[in-house]
Amino acid sequence: MGNFMTEKKAAEETKTTAGENTVEENKQRNQKVAQQQAANLEEKKAKEVKVVVSKFAGLTKRSEDYLFRLNKILEERHYDPAKREAIIEELTLELREKQSKGFTARRLYGTPSEKADSIIAGPKKEAQPVTFWKMALDNGLMMFMLFCAMYAIMGMVSPKSVKVNGGVLTLLVTSVLAGVGMAFFYQMAADRKAKKQRLPFWKMLLWSLILVVVWLLVFTGVAAIPGILNAGLNPIVYAVLAVLVFGLRYYLKKKIGLRSQPF
Known part of the structure; x- marks a missing residue:
């Protein structure tokens, strides 16, 4: 009888240990998955930044930061992606030309939010001269x-x-x-x-x-x-x-x- 109780107790301890090991393994597995997802997200962001930086090559840091923020604002406001890319490329070319003459993006277009508002609103109709x-x-x-x-x-x-x-x-x-x-x-x-x-x-x-x-x-x-x-x-x-x-x-x-x- 004593041997039976001893074996039963040992079996329960083994079961408890196995359960604890399983919980610990699941916890470790979840941590690894979370770490992998975070690493993938960081890698994706790094690739996006790298792509954006390559688009802004040749610009000053201020001009680059301005266009980066403008692009983000337009993206957050769900502006058409194709139009957004075309506008950013057009502004990039213009800034490359004018920054050498002392012009800044803020001086040319106002704040990124103001420029985003004007882009979304569309070009203003020029007033016809009064005859x-x-x-x-x-x-x-x-x-x-x-x-x-x-x-x-x-x-x-x-x-x-x-x-x-x-x-x-x-x-x-x-x-x-x-x-x-x-x-x-x-x-x-x-x-x-x-x-x-x-x-x-x-x-x-x-x-x-x-x-x-x-x-x-x-x-x-x-x-x-x-x-x-x-x-x-x-x-x-x-x-x-x-x-x-x-x-x-x-x-x-x-x-x-x-x-x-x-x-």
């Missing part, structure tokens, strides 16, 4: 609207003042003249700013003075023309005309790209 007649039309409508509003207010406050300042014909002629004159002034200022025409500043002031004098003379002359064509309107009619012209000007801005100029 002379569009400027004249815009300013003419604006002056007509302002005059109508002024005549409406003056007619409500003092009905006689509208008759003194003229009527419909005066309103039309002076609005057209003001629109053309202001468009000429803006065009001249734009040409001077773009250095297309080196017009001295004193000449610009002289032209401005001439514009004001001509406008006043025409206004005074047309306002003196009697008759039904130059009759004053009811203040409410002037107010309605101001609203209608405002709506027309808004419609033309959407339809033909009419853009306001500084008044």
